[in-house]
Amino acid sequence: MAEKTYLQAISDGIRGEMRRDKRVFVLGEDVGVYGGAFKVTLGFQEEFGAWRVIDMPLSETAIVAGATGAAIMGMRPVAEMQFADFVSCAWDHLVTVAAKQRWRAGTPVPIVLRLPSGGGFSGGPFHSQNPESSFAHIPGLKCVCPATPEDAKGLMIAAIEDPNPVLFFEHKHLYRRIKGEVPDERYVTPIGKARTHQEGDDVSVITWGAMVYTAEEAAQQVDASVEIIDLRTVMPWDKQAVLDSVRKTSKVIVLHEDTRTGGFGGEIAATIAEEAFEDLDAPVRRIAAPDTPVPFSPVLEKAYIPQVDDVVRGLKELISY
Amino acid sequence: MASTTAVDVVMPQMGVSVSEGTITKWNKQVGDSIEADETLLEISTDKVDTEVPSPASGVISEILVQEGETVNVGTVLARIGGEAGASAPAPPAEPVPEPATQPAADAANAAASEGQTVSSDAQPLSPPTESASGNGKSFVSPVVARIASEHGIDPTQVPGTGTGGRVTKKDIQAFIDAGAPIKASEPAPAPVAPADTPAPAHTAPVTPPAAPTSQEPQAPGQAPGQAPGVGEQFEPMSAMRRGIADHMRRSLDTSAHVTSAIEVDMSKVVQIREKLKKEYTAAYGVNPTYLAFIARATAETLRDYPWINGELRGDKIVTRNYVNLGFAVELADGKGLIVPVVKNAETLNLLGMAKGIADVAKKARDKQLTPDDVVGGTFTITNPGGYGTFHGTPVISQPQAGILGTYAIVKRPWVITDDNGADAIAIRSMMNLTLTYDHRLVDGALAGRFLRDLRERLQTWGEADY
Numbered sequence: 001m002a003e004k005t006y007l008q009a010i011s012d013g014i015r016g017e018m019r020r021d022k023r024v025f026v027l028g029e030d031v032g033v034y035g036g037a038f039k040v041t042l043g044f045q046e047e048f049g050a051w052r053v054i055d056m057p058l059s060e061t062a063i064v065a066g067a068t069g070a071a072i073m074g075m076r077p078v079a080e081m082q083f084a085d086f087v088s089c090a091w092d093h094l095v096t097v098a099a100k101q102r103w104r105a106g107t108p109v110p111i112v113l114r115l116p117s118g119g120g121f122s123g124g125p126f127h128s129q130n131p132e133s134s135f136a137h138i139p140g141l142k143c144v145c146p147a148t149p150e151d152a153k154g155l156m157i158a159a160i161e162d163p164n165p166v167l168f169f170e171h172k173h174l175y176r177r178i179k180g181e182v183p184d185e186r187y188v189t190p191i192g193k194a195r196t197h198q199e200g201d202d203v204s205v206i207t208w209g210a211m212v213y214t215a216e217e218a219a220q221q222v223d224a225s226v227e228i229i230d231l232r233t234v235m236p237w238d239k240q241a242v243l244d245s246v247r248k249t250s251k252v253i254v255l256h257e258d259t260r261t262g263g264f265g266g267e268i269a270a271t272i273a274e275e276a277f278e279d280l281d282a283p284v285r286r287i288a289a290p291d292t293p294v295p296f297s298p299v300l301e302k303a304y305i306p307q308v309d310d311v312v313r314g315l316k317e318l319i320s321y
Numbered sequence: 322m323a324s325t326t327a328v329d330v331v332m333p334q335m336g337v338s339v340s341e342g343t344i345t346k347w348n349k350q351v352g353d354s355i356e357a358d359e360t361l362l363e364i365s366t367d368k369v370d371t372e373v374p375s376p377a378s379g380v381i382s383e384i385l386v387q388e389g390e391t392v393n394v395g396t397v398l399a400r401i402g403g404e405a406g407a408s409a410p411a412p413p414a415e416p417v418p419e420p421a422t423q424p425a426a427d428a429a430n431a432a433a434s435e436g437q438t439v440s441s442d443a444q445p446l447s448p449p450t451e452s453a454s455g456n457g458k459s460f461v462s463p464v465v466a467r468i469a470s471e472h473g474i475d476p477t478q479v480p481g482t483g484t485g486g487r488v489t490k491k492d493i494q495a496f497i498d499a500g501a502p503i504k505a506s507e508p509a510p511a512p513v514a515p516a517d518t519p520a521p522a523h524t525a526p527v528t529p530p531a532a533p534t535s536q537e538p539q540a541p542g543q544a545p546g547q548a549p550g551v552g553e554q555f556e557p558m559s560a561m562r563r564g565i566a567d568h569m570r571r572s573l574d575t576s577a578h579v580t581s582a583i584e585v586d587m588s589k590v591v592q593i594r595e596k597l598k599k600e601y602t603a604a605y606g607v608n609p610t611y612l613a614f615i616a617r618a619t620a621e622t623l624r625d626y627p628w629i630n631g632e633l634r635g636d637k638i639v640t641r642n643y644v645n646l647g648f649a650v651e652l653a654d655g656k657g658l659i660v661p662v663v664k665n666a667e668t669l670n671l672l673g674m675a676k677g678i679a680d681v682a683k684k685a686r687d688k689q690l691t692p693d694d695v696v697g698g699t700f701t702i703t704n705p706g707g708y709g710t711f712h713g714t715p716v717i718s719q720p721q722a723g724i725l726g727t728y729a730i731v732k733r734p735w736v737i738t739d740d741n742g743a744d745a746i747a748i749r750s751m752m753n754l755t756l757t758y759d760h761r762l763v764d765g766a767l768a769g770r771f772l773r774d775l776r777e778r779l780q781t782w783g784e785a786d787y
Contacts, residue, residue, distance in 0.1 A: 250464045250490045278467040281490040321484050 004182040007175040009149035010114075011040050013156030014078055016186055018048055021076060024160055027054040028063055028080030028114075037082040038116060038175060064090035067111045068098045068165075076160055077111050083127045084115035084169060098165040099140030108163035112156070118171040118210055118257055119305055125293035128301075130209070130258040135167050136235040136267075142191060143235040145169040147212040149180040151232055154189025162191060171210045178213070194238035196245075200227035203318050204245040206268055207255040208234060211306065215255055218311035224319045234264050242268060243276050250281035251318045257305055260288035282321040287314050327403025328377040330361060332386075332396045340480035342366040343391040343560040344398065347384060354380045355401065362398065363688065365559050369659070369695060370652070370688040377401050389557045395486050464490050472497055561657045572719045576759035580714045580726075583772040587730050587750045589782045590614050596784070597671075605672060612648075612704055613675035615727050615754075617787075618778040620644045620666040620674070623700060626771045629723045630699050633762050643667055647698030647718055648678055650685040659685050660718055662698040670787040702727065706752070715757050722762045725775075726755035 004012065017024045025048075026041055032055040035042030045053040056063045060081060067077035081087050087094070098109045119128030132143045142164055146152040152170065159166035197212055202224040205215040208231040219226035229245050231237050246252050252272060254265035269284040287306050295301050332342050346363040349355050361375040379402035386398045461469070461476050465488050469476045479496045481488040549555045558566075590611065597609045623630040627640035646666040650659055661681035663669070669677055684690045701718045706728035715724045735749040754775065758768045 250462075278463045281462045281464045321487070321489070 001181050001183055003179050004149050004153075005176050006146075006149045006152050006170070006178045006180075007038065007040060009153040009180075009182045010156055010170055011042070012182070013153040014041070014160070015044065015047070017076075017078075017157060017160045018044070018052065020186070021160075023074065023076040024078065025052040025054065025070075025075065026078050026080065027056050027067060029056055029058060029082050031055060031080050036080060038172065040080070040114070060086050060089035061093060064098070064111075064113065065093040067113070068093055068101070068109055071098075071109045071111045071165075072101065072107050078114065078160060079111060080114045082116070083123075084117035084131055085126050085129045087113065087115055087131065087167075094135075094141070094165065095138050099138050102164065103140060109165050110160075110163045111165045112159045112168055113165065114168045114170060116172045116175075117169045118173050119294050119301060120173040120210070122296055122298050122301055123172075123294070124296040128294040130169070130256070132167070132169050132234050133258055133262060133264040133267075136264055140164065141235065142166040142233070143169060144191060144233040145171070145208045146189075146232060147171075147174070147178075147197075147209055147230050148195075149178060149182045151189050151195065151230075153182055154187050155191065155232065157186060158188045158191050161188065166191070169209065173210045174213075189232070191233050192236040192238055193232065194241035195230045195232050196241070197228035197230045198226070200225040200249065202226065202249055203251040203253065203315060204229060204242075204249045205253045205255055205311070205315075206231065206242055206245070206265075208232060209257060211255045211257050214306060214308055215311055217308045218315060221308070221312045222315045222319060224315065226315060237264075237268070239271060239275075242272065246272050246276045247279045250279055251321065252280075253285045253287055253311070253314050253318065255287045255306060255311060255314075257289060259291050260286060261291045263288050282318050285314050285318055287311060327382055327400040328379065329397045330373070330376060330399040330401065332364070332392050332394050332398055333373060334394045340482070340486070341391055341393050341560065343557075344386055344388050345370065345559070347388060349381050351381050351384055354378075365561050366564075369690045369692060370561065370657075371690075372688060373398075375401065391560055393486055460487055462487070462490070465493050468493050468497070559657065561652075561659070565658060568719065569716050572716050575719055576717050576722075577761050578714070578717065578757055579760045579765065579768070580755050580757040581765065581768045581772060582712060582753055582755045583776050585752045585754055585776045586735065586780050587611070587752045590779055591730070591750045593782055593784055601672060601675065605676070607672065607675045607679060609671060609675045610678070611730065611752075612702070612727065613671060613678055614779065614782065615725075616646055616648075616663075616666065616678060616702055617669070617671050617674045618775055618782075619700070619702060619725055620646060620669070622771060622775045622778060624667060625774065626767065628762055628767065629756075629758065629771055631722050631762065632699070632720045633722070633759070634720065638762065641699055643699070645697050645699045647701035647721075648681060649701060649703035649715075650682050653686050659690065659695060660698065660701060661685050661690055661694045662696065664697065672787070701725070706730070711753050713755060715755070717757060717759055721759075723756055723758040723768075726757065728753040728755070 014024075014026065018026070026044060028036070030037060031041045032045040032050060032053045035044070041053060056066070063079050063081070064087075067079040070077045081090075094113070098111060101107050101109045115131075117130050117132070132145060135141045136143045142159075142162065144155045144159060144166060146155045156168060159168050197216065198219065200219070204227045205219070206229045207215050212228065212230045215226075215228045219228060227245050227249055229241055231242075254268045256263055256265050258264065263286075265286045265288055269286055272280070272284050287310055289304050289306065292304070295304055342364040343366070344362060345365045348360050348362055355361060355375045355378065357376065357378045358374045360372045361381075362373050364371060364373055381399060381401055382403055383400040384398070385400070386392050386396065392398070459477075465476055468474075468490065469479075474493065474496065476488050476493065479488045479493050481492055483489040483492070594609055594611065594614065601607050601609045623644050628638065630641060630644055632639040643665050644667040645662050645664050647660040647662045650661060651657075652659065661684065663674070663677040663681060666674065666677070681690070681694060684694060698718060698721060700721055701724045703715045703724060704727045705713055709729045711728045711731070713726045713728070715726050717724050730750050730752045732748050733751045734746050735751060736744055737747045737749070739745045754772060756768050756772050
C-alpha cells in the first residue's frame with residue numbers, strides 16, 4: 001500500500017500489465033519519447049522499448065484502427081488519445097468496426113482507449129469534454145470513469161483484461177490533485193460495480209468521475225445525511241446499487257459534468273422512474289452542464305461545470321421538498 | 322372596486338415542528354377595516370400562543386375559520402380587501418412556503434429562454450402539486466402513497482413538514498413509528514405490487530378505531546364524537562392543552578420517574594431577600610424572588626452534576642457546559658402551562674436571574690413568547706408552592722433528566738444547635754424541595770447528593786453571594 005496520485009495509479013496499472021503480459025503494448029501521439037501528453041507513460045519506452053511503446057503519427061484514426069487490427073490479431077493494445085475530445089476523428093473505426101466486430105464475426109477486440117477528459121482549467125471546447133454518453137450509447141463498447149487512484153489502477157487492469165473495447169475516461173482534473181492509498185499488488189476492480197463513496201439516509205447523489213468530489217464537498221454543507229454513489233463505470237452501470245440507494249433515501253440527484261440533454265444521467269433518471277417509482281418521495285433531480293460547448297473563460301467555465309454551490313442548492317431543494 | 326385582489330391571511334408557521342393552530346380570538350369582524358401589522362386575531366399552537374398581525378391594510382371581506390377551530394399551517398383564515406369570495410393569490414402573512422408561485426415563475430422563465438441558460442443547471446423543481454388550491458397537503462408522493470397503502474393510513478391525517486405541508490416519507494414513517502392506528506382487525510398487509518383491483522381495505526382512509534387497541538393512549542382530542550352525558554358539557558380542547566396532554570403522557574412513557582425530597586431552612590435567604598428587595602426594586606425595577614435565589618443556587622449546583630443537567634439521546638449520554646433553565650409558567654386564564662427557558666443561566670448572577678425569570682414570565686403571560694423562547698431547556702424548575710403545597714411529583718419535561726419542585730416557605734418549629742452546642746427548638750422559615758429525576762440516567766444517591774448540595778447553598782447563602 002502506498003499513497004499515489006490518480007495519474008501514478010493509471011501508469012502503474014498499465015506498467016504492471018505490460019510486465020506481466022507481452023501482448024500488452026501502448027500506442028499514441030507522443031507516448032514514447034515524450035512520455036505522453038500528461039506523462040502517464042513516462043519511462044515506458046526505456047523499460048519496454050520502442051516496439052511496445054509506439055509513437056504514432058498525428059492521426060487518431062490510425063491509432064484506433066491500428067489498435068483494433070492488433071487486437072483482432074491477438075494483441076492487447078492500450079491506445080492513448082491526447083484528449084478525449086479527439087476521439088471523434090476515430091469514430092468510424094471505434095463504432096463501426098471495434099464495437100461490432102464480435103457480433104459480426106465473433107472476434108474479440110480487447111482494446112483499451114485512454115481518454116483524458118473533463119474540464120476545470122480553461123481548456124476550452126476542444127480539451128474539456130466528457131463524451132462518455134456518446135459511447136455508452138453504442139452497444140459493444142464499455143465506458144469506465146474512475147474517481148479514485150485505487151479504482152484507476154484496478155479498472156485499468158480490468159479494462160486490459162476485458163475482451164471488449166473499453167473506453168477509459170480518466171479525468172484530467174484528478175490527475176495530480178487526487179491522492180489515495182493504492183495496493184501494490186495486482187487487483188481487478190470489476191467493471192459494472194458501483195462504489196458507495198459515503199453512506200447516508202436522506203438523499204442520494206448518483207455520480208462518477210470528478211463530480212464525486214463536488215458531491216462530497218456539497219454534502220458537507222447541508223444538514224442532512226447524504227449518500228454518494230460513485231458509479232465507477234457508466235457502461236455497464238450498476239443499476240442495482242442505484243436502485244438500492246433510491247429505495248433507502250427516496251430522494252435522488254443524478255450529477256454529471258457532461259451536458260444535460262442526452263447525458264447519461266437521463267438514462268439513470270429514467271430507470272429510477274421505471275423501476276423505483278413507488279419508492280420516490282420527490283422528483284428525480286438532474287444536475288449537469290448546460291447544452292453548450294465548454295467555454296474558455298474561467299468565469300463562464302465555472303458557470304458551466306456543476307459547482308459545489310449548485311449541488312448544495314439541489315440538495316437543499318430536495319431535502320425540504 | 323378599489324382593491325380587486327384580496328390578501329389572504331393564513332395560519333402562520335410558529336416553529337419548525339408546529340403543524341396546526343387553533344383560533345382563540347378574532348379581534349376584527351367581517352366589514353371592519355384594519356391597518357397592516359395591527360393585530361387581527363389570536364392563535365394557540367402546541368408551542369406558543371400568539372397574536373397574528375394583519376398582512377395588509379383594508380377591509381376584512383371574509384373570515385373563513387371560526388374561533389375554537391384548529392386548522393393546518395398555511396390554511397387561509399381570512400381575506401382582506403377584494404370582493405368577498407374572490408380568491409386571488411396573495412403574499413401570506415408569514416413566510417409560509419408558497420410552492421406554487423416562485424417555481425412557476427422560474428419555470429415560465431426557463432421555458433421562455435428555451436433552455437439556453439448559462440448557469441449549470443437552471444431547471445427548478447416543479448412544484449409538488451397544483452397547490453394554488455391549498456397548502457400542498459393534497460399531493461402524495463409515490464413512496465408515501467405506497468407506505469400509506471401498506472399500513473392502511475389516510476395520508477391526509479399525517480402532519481406534513483415538506484413543501485407547503487406536503488407529507489414526506491419521513492413524516493409518514495414517524496407517524497407509523499409513533500403508533501399510528503393500523504387496521505386492527507387485519508394483519509398488516511405485506512407490500513403488494515400494484516394490482517389492478519386494490520383491496521379496498523388497504524386504500525380506504527382509516528379513521529382511528531373507536532376504542533384504544535393498544536397501550537398507546539388515545540389522544541383525548543380524538544375521542545369519538547359522542548354526545549355529552551346527562552349533566553356533562555363538552556368544551557373544545559385547545560392545541561396547547563392537547564400538546565400538554567401528549568407531552569405529559571409521552572414523558573411518563575419515556576422516563577423512569579423517581580422523586581426525592583429535602584427540607585431546606587430558608588431563613589438566611591428570607592433575611593437577605595428582605596434587604597435586597599428594596600435595593601433591586603428601586604435600582605433595577607426587579608423583584609428578587611425566592612425563585613430567583615433557588616434558580617441561582619440550582620444553576621450553580623448543576624455544574625457539579627452534569628448528568629442531572631444532561632439527557633439520554635439514543636444510546637448516548639449528553640452533558641453540557643451550559644445550563645438552560647426552564648420555568649413552568651401558568652397562563653393567565655389558568656387553562657394552560659408553558660415552560661419558557663432562560664438561556665445560559667450559569668452566566669447569570671442573582672440580579673440577572675431575577676430579571677431573566679421576570680422577562681420570560683411576562684412574555685408568557687402576554688403571549689409574546691417566540692418558539693425560540695420555549696426550546697433548548699436542559700433542566701426545569703416548577704413552583705407550585707405559591708398555593709401552600711408542600712410536596713409534589715412533577716413530570717419531567719422531555720428530553721431532560723430532571724425537574725426541581727419548589728414548595729411553600731412556612732415557619733415551623735425546627736431543632737437547631739445553638740451557640741453552646743445544645744439542641745434547641747427555633748422558629749425557622751422552612752421549604753421543601755423535590756427533585757424528580759429520570760432513573761434511567763440518574764441514580765438515587767446522585768439525586769440525594771444534588772439535593773444536599775443545593776440545600777447547603779441555600780442555607781449558607783451569604784450577603785456577598787450573588
